[in-house]
Amino acid sequence: MKLENLTFRGGTHIEEFKELSSGSLPSPMPAPGKVILTMSQHIGAPAKPLVKKGDEVKMGQKIAEAGGFVSAPVHSSVSGTVLGIVNYRSATGQLVQAIEIENDGQDSLGYEEVDRSKDDLSIEEMLDYIKEAGIVGMGGAGFPTHVKLQPPKDTPVDTIIINGAECEPYLTCDDVTMRTKPEKIVAGLALMMKIAGAKKGFIAIEDNKPDAIAAVEKALEGKGENMALAVLKTKYPQGDEKRIITAVTGREVPMGGLPAAVGCIVDNVGTTCAIVDAVYYGKPLYERVVTVTGHALNEPKNLLVRFGTTIGEVLDYAGGLATEAGKIIFGGPMMGVAQASVDSVTDKRNNGILVLTKEEAEPQRIDPCIRCNRCVEVCPVFLEPLIIASASKMENWDIAQANDVTACIECGSCSYICPSHRPLTELIRFGKQEVMAMNRKKK
Incomplete structure (x- = not known):
C-alpha cells in the first residue's frame, strides 16, 4: 500500500543543493589516530565513564554507562589506550566530560558478533539490546531510543512512522541509506512495531527522493497491509516529527505534548538501521553515515564516520576545501549548529558537516519589518x-x-x-x- 501527496499546513520550499552529495553512496572513512568521545551525545543525563587513563579498550566496548533513565551508554569507536578523561567544549558549546582514546589501528572488537535474526526475542530482550547499544535519535535530537519505545501505559501506541523526509537542505545521508539498505529499514520498522505493540507502520519519504521511494516500495512487497509507504510533498520542515505525524495520519499532537499522546512514535531511518544492528547482530552504535557537503568543498560525499573524529579530519578526507570557508555547520543550514573550530568532534547526533563559502555566509542587511505576514x-x-x-x-x-x-x-x-x-x-x-x-x- 502507498499513500501519496501528503503534507501539513505551513512550511516553505527551500533551495535544496542535495545534488552536491546525493550521487555519493556511503563509504567508510578510516578511523583517526585519536578519538574524543563526549559523555553527552544524547538528550538527558550525561553518561558516566567506566574507564580510566591507561586502560586498554576495544572497538565497540562500552566505556561509559547511562547516567539515568533518560540517558545512553557510550562505546569506543576504536581499539587502543585511554589517554584520559577531560573537560571538552562540545559541538553545542557545553563544557562536558569526554574520553580521549589513542587508536592502535587494530580495530579489535569489544563486542560479540551474533545473528539473532531468526530468534524469537522477547520485548524485554529487544529493549535491553537497544539500550545497551547506546542507540539514540540520529535525526539530530538524540533522544534515547529505548525510552521512546516505552511510552506511558496510559498513552498506547498504534502507529510507528520511520522518518525518511530529510527535508533539511544539503543533507542526503538518509536518502542514500534508504537507497542502499531498504530491507534493513523495513526490518527495523517491524521490530519497532513489535516492541511498541503498534498495528500500523509507515516509512515516510519526500517525493524528491524517487530512488529511495522505489527501493523502499520494493522492500515492502509482501510485508502485508500493516506496513506502508507514505510519500510526502517536498516541503520544509516536513521532517519535524509532529509535522510528519499530521501529514501521514491527520492527527495533531497537542502543544507541549509528545507523539505518543496521539498514539504515534517517530524515528529516523539511521536510528532504525541501528536498531536492527543492535537487536539482531549485537553491534553497538559507534559510527554513522554523515553528509559532508557545501560549495566550499572539493568533493562533497557521504561517509561512514567513527564518533570522536574531528571536523578537520573529516574535511581533509573529503578532499579538503576548494575555497576559504565562511562558516562550518554541524547539520544543515536551517537547524544546524555553527562551529567555532574544526576541532569539534562528531557524535551520534551529527548527520552532516556543511561548509559554506564566505559569500554564502555573509550576513544580509536587516531592514524594518513591513508587516507582510x-x-x-x-x-x-x-x-x-x-x-x-x-x-x-x-x-x-x-x-x-x-x-x-x-x-x-x-x-x-x-x-x-x-x-x-x-x-x-x-x-x-x-x-x-x-x-x-x-x-x-x-x-
Whole structure:
C-alpha cells in the first residue's frame, strides 16, 4: 500500500543543493589516530565513564554507562589506550566530560558478533539490546531510543512512522541509506512495531527522493497491509516529527505534548538501521553515515564516520576545501549548529558537516519589518513570529509567553522567508530560553 501527496499546513520550499552529495553512496572513512568521545551525545543525563587513563579498550566496548533513565551508554569507536578523561567544549558549546582514546589501528572488537535474526526475542530482550547499544535519535535530537519505545501505559501506541523526509537542505545521508539498505529499514520498522505493540507502520519519504521511494516500495512487497509507504510533498520542515505525524495520519499532537499522546512514535531511518544492528547482530552504535557537503568543498560525499573524529579530519578526507570557508555547520543550514573550530568532534547526533563559502555566509542587511505576514503564513506551529521576536527584542517575557514562544520548534522558516532578513528565529530562540528559565525559577 502507498499513500501519496501528503503534507501539513505551513512550511516553505527551500533551495535544496542535495545534488552536491546525493550521487555519493556511503563509504567508510578510516578511523583517526585519536578519538574524543563526549559523555553527552544524547538528550538527558550525561553518561558516566567506566574507564580510566591507561586502560586498554576495544572497538565497540562500552566505556561509559547511562547516567539515568533518560540517558545512553557510550562505546569506543576504536581499539587502543585511554589517554584520559577531560573537560571538552562540545559541538553545542557545553563544557562536558569526554574520553580521549589513542587508536592502535587494530580495530579489535569489544563486542560479540551474533545473528539473532531468526530468534524469537522477547520485548524485554529487544529493549535491553537497544539500550545497551547506546542507540539514540540520529535525526539530530538524540533522544534515547529505548525510552521512546516505552511510552506511558496510559498513552498506547498504534502507529510507528520511520522518518525518511530529510527535508533539511544539503543533507542526503538518509536518502542514500534508504537507497542502499531498504530491507534493513523495513526490518527495523517491524521490530519497532513489535516492541511498541503498534498495528500500523509507515516509512515516510519526500517525493524528491524517487530512488529511495522505489527501493523502499520494493522492500515492502509482501510485508502485508500493516506496513506502508507514505510519500510526502517536498516541503520544509516536513521532517519535524509532529509535522510528519499530521501529514501521514491527520492527527495533531497537542502543544507541549509528545507523539505518543496521539498514539504515534517517530524515528529516523539511521536510528532504525541501528536498531536492527543492535537487536539482531549485537553491534553497538559507534559510527554513522554523515553528509559532508557545501560549495566550499572539493568533493562533497557521504561517509561512514567513527564518533570522536574531528571536523578537520573529516574535511581533509573529503578532499579538503576548494575555497576559504565562511562558516562550518554541524547539520544543515536551517537547524544546524555553527562551529567555532574544526576541532569539534562528531557524535551520534551529527548527520552532516556543511561548509559554506564566505559569500554564502555573509550576513544580509536587516531592514524594518513591513508587516507582510509571510512569517505567520509559513510557521508550521501557527505562531506569530513577528510579535514573539519583537517581544524578545524588548525583553518583554510576559508577551513572549502569552504568544507561546516555547512552542517554537526553531525550524528557521520565518527567518528564511522574511523579505527584510530579520533574525526572527534567533530572537525567538533567545526569548524561548529566557521564558523557560523564568518558569523554572517559579517552580
